[in-house]
Amino acid sequence: MRRLIAFMAIFLMSPGVWAQTPGFSEIQIAVESGHWDRAHRLAGAADKAAARGDFYKAYVLAQSISLDGRCLEALPIYRAILEASPLFLPALDQAFLCEMTTGDSQSALQRLDTLLAILPEGPQRQNVLRIKEGLAPSVAIGGYFDIAPSTNANRQTHAERLGPLTIAPESRGQAGLLVSSGLTATVPIARNLGFSLVAVGRAEWSYDTVRQLFAPALTVELPATFGSVGQPIFSVAPYVTLDFEETTLARLRAGVRGSVGSSLSSTVSLHASGAIYADRYEFLPHRDGVGTIGTMGLSWSAAPSTLVHSAATLKHNGTYDQNYATTELSARIGLEHIFDAGLILGLTGESGIRWHNRPPPLSVGSNQTDFFSSGRIEASHRELTIGPFMPTLYYKYSTQSSDNLFFAHDSSDFGVRLRTKF
Secondary structure, three states: OHHHHHHHHHHHOOHHHHOOOOOHHHHHHHHHHOOHHHHHHHHHHHHHHHOOOOHHHHHHHHHHHHOOOOHHHHHHHHHHHHHHOOOOHHHHHHHHHHHHHOOOHHHHHHHHHHHHHHOOOOHHHHHHHHHHHHHOOOOEEEEEEEEEEEOOOOOOOOOOEEOOEEOOHHHOOOOEEEEEEEEEEEEEEEEEOOEEEEEEEEEEEEEEOOOOEEEEEEEEEOOEEEOOOOOOEEEEEEEEEEEEEOOEEEEEEEEEEEEEEEEOOOOEEEEEEEEEEEEEEOOOHHHOEEEEEEEEEEEEEEEOOEEEEEEEEEEEEOOOOHHHOEEEEEEEEEEEEEOOOOEEEEEEEEEEEEEEOOOOOOOOOOOOEEEEEEEEEEEEEOOOOEOOEEEEEEEEEEEEEEOOHHHOEEEEEEEEEEEEOO
16 A cells, blocks of 8 residues: 555646646636737747647637637547547637537537546536536437456455454455446436436446345436526435445435536536435444535646646435444545556545444444545556446555444455446
């Protein structure tokens, strides 16, 4: 874990990753002010400093043409820019607007698909997904498959004893294989200027070779989305999820979730999401209750080929029996970087704390507290696909400390994830 954190720190501090090319903010100011001669001069200096050919000069040219209402002329330039740097948000937003303006919704959808294949899970990806759902002309299908050997597939403690008591082998962490998959279908219901309503059905399942438990889940939701690219985008979605253990219903969850996203500048966007839900457990009635979750995320196009993303999440898992309620606070930061050869490298780190409403077992002291953290590194390639899937190789290390021995564990997962690119 220390080596992974050290690698992430070195990578994140690398000037080639973090530093926006000198003069880019000045370029944007000149573009937004309509000072085109100055914008072209600054772009030439930025291209010379970055040694990227005429990248910024092409961007300024495309902006001047598109903002003059000549989208058909600007689109080939935008597409060339995004072929080199798919994560360059200023060009991506304007290209998407031009494609929608010219009626080329199919290219606009493909642009969103490319972004969805790269973006990690989080509020920004959710916003892009909502935009795509609102534009899809017919039924859209998506899916994923994940398989990962793990040093602790059942996420249990490695300790063998609790005081004078021996912990049973089945209650201790064991190596095994984690497998999960999912399929999503989106059906458009209504669409108008700046509004869409769709029906989404999602079927997922997971399995690990330690517990040998097959756990399917079914979700149905009705997202209504307001707004479009270039404007704040708001969505709200009532949903119902059924979680099973084998063929037996284990939990019913019903709730409403919403999200909002807005651009703070051409390179920075703010995203927020939240949900309120009610749980009913078939076999664990003491866990029935009402919960809430809220996330605030920020995305920054730090360089033409680098996207930095961060998020903070507060979750309260309320229960009618207050002894079993928990509250969790976590923060996550990561980046996605595309190298010139097409390699996509992703790094993510997360840390958090969980407060319980009761002391750990065999204790009458303070309530239980858990501290958790994880680091993940993943790699994929823009041109490497298996049919409609883009494979991603990843390594993830997770650790959790707690004053409850049974909640203290760590694991290393080495896996491959296939996610649809259509």
